[in-house]
Amino acid sequence: MAYSTLLLLWQLSLAFAVSVTICFLAFLFTLPSAYNPYHPDLIEEDDFTAEDKKKTESGYGYFSKHRTTNQTLKTETSVQVVVLGDIGRSPRMQYHALSIARHGGRVYLVGCQESDVHPGVLANRLISIVPIRPLPTWLGTSSKPLFPIIAPLKALWQAWALYQALGYRTRPTKWMLVQNPPAIPTLLVAHFICFFRNTSLIIDWHNFGSSLLALRLSPTHPIVRLSFHYERFFAKGATAHFAVTAAMARVLKKDYNAQAVTLHDRPSADFQPLTAERRKRFLQRLPETKEYAQDLETGAWKLIVSSTSWTADEDFSLLLDALVSYSSACNSNPSKRLPKILAIITGKGPLKEHYLFRIRALN
Template identity: 40%
Template structure:
């Protein structure tokens, strides 16, 4: 009952606004759309920074739950979207469809109003996907009304993330895939985080418009800290070196099913067993950063395992860091661990990008696209099991494995801004 009413209201609103907007001339204005927490969406913040440097006036439509990076806080105009109550996000899986029927129309209406009512009329709209629904449908309607150039920045495939929650055979997943393919096929510009993603979507989804691959890169403030900076940071976070740990290992996670935290816990137990037998193996503190739905369950599992086995060489801490403190943590760590398993198989983990930007040796869980970022034995190490992860940590932390290069290698060593200027700027409106 609700859906037809919302559809009719949207049609009336779109018709009126189309008539109203025809007389407006677009300014050099861009709107960046993030149906998520903008402060925790680094790639889109990098787009905003690059647009500003290129002379655009930028507005951001999204959720502002976390503080924006300091250099963007006063430089952009905020367009807040409807924020679903947190209770809706924690309801059982069986109620997912009911929640979606309430949440999606409200998100769609508020996003459409923010886009089409913006003055001056935007010449450019860049949208992050996923989430694909309702974002892609709304921005397509809005750009048709405002005659704006539409850029879709493909981070992953939304229906594959939904399949992690509902199962690949769920009818809702099938519907989501169909809608994502149909709504996402037509845009003026498509950006992709990997070459594999561009190749697959061009072949299977027959995308129209111009395309470019824009690999993730961290900004300049992701770097190794100097000794005074390191001491100052650790003085504010003494728990990261509790127990006289001589090495610091960092793993960033969103605590979701596509990241196997259990594998890290098992590898930590194997490392502890080896350290008891070999005095040359250094004690470590593993810091797991981030927030997400499975955090509390894994924290309980970690505490029980360490207590039952009486760990003395391995300490595991969980943390939710301020935006500015996250690169500092990476800048003092000795090894970074990525447990990301791509739901689609064609995206790359931003956490590895951040770690490489800070010059960290990286242990990354293997999957098909990883060679676009990590060359095993050159700028990182790859593992597939907990046993292999434990061995990689032992090799790196004892010095048995010496990587000849830290950071990005080959032609991909360009900074974000250099890539953006070369690949994205020529595709935007003059």
Template identity: 35%
Template sequence: MAIRRLLSLMLVADEAHPTGLPAYVVLLATIFIAVAVVALFRASFQQRRATSSPTVAVVVLGDLGRSPRMQNHAWCLAQAGYRVHLVGYDDTPCHPRILSDAGIHITPIPAPWVDRHRKKFPGALFLAFAAVKVVGQVWSLVRVVGWEVPGLKVIVQQNPPSIPSLPVLWAVSVVRGAALVVDWHNYGYSLLALGMQTRGAVGRGLVRVSAAVERLFGGLARASFCVSQAMQTDLSTRWSVRPPPIVLYDRPPDTFTPLPLSAKHDTLFRYLGQSLESSSPDADLQPGHHSAFADVLAEASGDEVAWPAGVDRSVREVSVLTAVECADRGRGRGRVVWREGRPALMVTSTSWTADEDFGLLLEALVKYDDAAERWGSRLPPVVVLITGKGPLKASWLRSASRHRFRGVHIRTVFAPAEDYPKLLGCADLGLCLHYSSSGLDLPMKAVDMLGCGLPILAHGFPTLAELLHEGHNALFFDDAASLATALTSVLEGFHDSPGGAPRLCRLRQCAAERRPGSWADEWNSKVKPLMETLMA
């Protein structure tokens, strides 16, 4: 069956999407990879498998710490009793529950050394850079997944990236007798197209190669998952993927939940201190401030706290948004309250890549700042907290620094995995700038925000309706003007009541009522039965 698909897909072009590639190119590449793997490792594979317990390799050709969905796969597999090797770049620490799970082994692959020398390959030399990088990645995947992972039974691969991971892992699965399962997050070729827009015919050729490889080897997988119903339909109809992918919606882990006011104060104080002047827009926030109430805040479950011994009962500790004050001096009881006239907090997370338009955000913030100046107290100041790191971050911050904002304050942070849900839980509003390169994926950041009960302003595209309900838990925008309009409409009258602006309150209530189910429930109902079959 695999051979028939290999031949048919190389000979038949996709009429709806002219991304065909000469058959001999794909065939030669396939033969080269497969023969190399077979020649080097076949005998050793058979011996190692016979002496090892069955293992699932969860593979990300990227930073493991910034791949939450694949971490979630690894965690659920381990909870189901399987031995798991989580394979990828070990740049950012994984979540503590991953690091502490005895059933999960972090198996790093080295990041391509050539990435450090990217600037030495300008213009047409980009092809040489890409070739050297791919060769190194091929070797790393073959060495680690093909040799170092013992008893390999199933490979669960994140896609994208597609090249070289799809053909290499397919070849490894054939040689080792393992099942390849592809988790489709998006299409690799559509993301590549964003970066190839200025490279003319060479860029278009690379996109065609990527699409052909992705279609060919993605269709050879034993099974697959995808993140939306729209993507399942596209994969099964346009690319004839069989069996049709299982729609596995992202769900927030249990750590993404609404926070009580006491926990908000502790988190905000640690990262922002007592005022915005305690931090700089030119550097990432660090959790360097220590609250005098940290111990009692950790034990509180709402807005009331015990007054700590040794702290004067006339003290009032403030963060940018909240304050702790003594409500009953006789009984030594305190409470956490919102600060009067506080700013609104809007949070967004990003990888700072081309599929998010931060130029649009900057233009919208300028418009909001102008509106706040005209409207006076009807609109609050806004703290925009941007989490994440990536290639476009420095240039955007330089652009933002040229604007003299009056009521907009931009701060950036790259928080450890255990603090990211807390920062989301402190916010009044979530912002999702993700615009799907394929039109078919769904942003996990929006899922995390829903888990924390946040209403969301989201860059709209059709598939997003599978996740967000406009006017209920989200408002959609498509340009800077509509984002600025949505932001002003949500925050108008923010200081009229302790709960915030009327429209924001309605959206927040709907967001709380429509919180998605758990990842564990989604995984256990859809993935666990498949894994039991593949591991049998």
């Protein structure tokens, strides 16, 4: 009896060991290929259509100026620009991609395609968009009671989708530029890929993942503290850091021991003030302003436009409360003749319905 039991245990252990070995070998043999600086990406004449060659935004101008005699261009700079979110709602990362491509770099823009992408990104042949598989609907819930259950499942799904995109659906690159947050699982997957693909990591800090979690949970919650240490740990492994403000760069240096370069958000050259005539035509054409165009032109009404991601870290109630206070001031003192306000708010996000309900209640 004892002999039979030992034999069974031995057979099970052997089967387990063989299975683990096979899985490990399969993992090793299917690892993503590494970046080789001696074999950079080649851009060829055939990559551009006849229509591309007429457009400056296609990148053909740079190609024709720097190509070799055999009609190819070696791209010494190659970058994976990573957004674990909607590319269309990440203008900063799109501008990074455009800037790199306009200087002859090869760009793989990795992220979700849920809304329109900048036309310049779509037109440039040095930029390839690599879509990430979107989350299933049931993982997109914002329910606070379900958060401890949904969050780990969401992170696992995103980790696998991101790993597939970065490791197997793009060529190995010299650099990887990652938007943070979300930090989980982005930084973990990015470090893993960079290690095996011989890629240098740059983190572009837009906010701190732990700060956003604190808004949902509480600053003292164990998950928030864990998130802080997670971000700080992976920050140390990056080659370089960008920050959107000088204040954020100081926090990175003080709390994360990371030296960041401050790159302020600025509008691209596409955004220019409208002339008086174009402004008039625009107000008359836009459905939201058409009815009030004349009053806006005369100054009887004022136009406020704001974009928001409808998230907890963007406290939209500040603007809403200010508009309510302004309305009260107008009604309590009609003699001041304060101008009426037309407020147009754009964007989408988890708290949109919450604030729409509040706005409807005010009416």
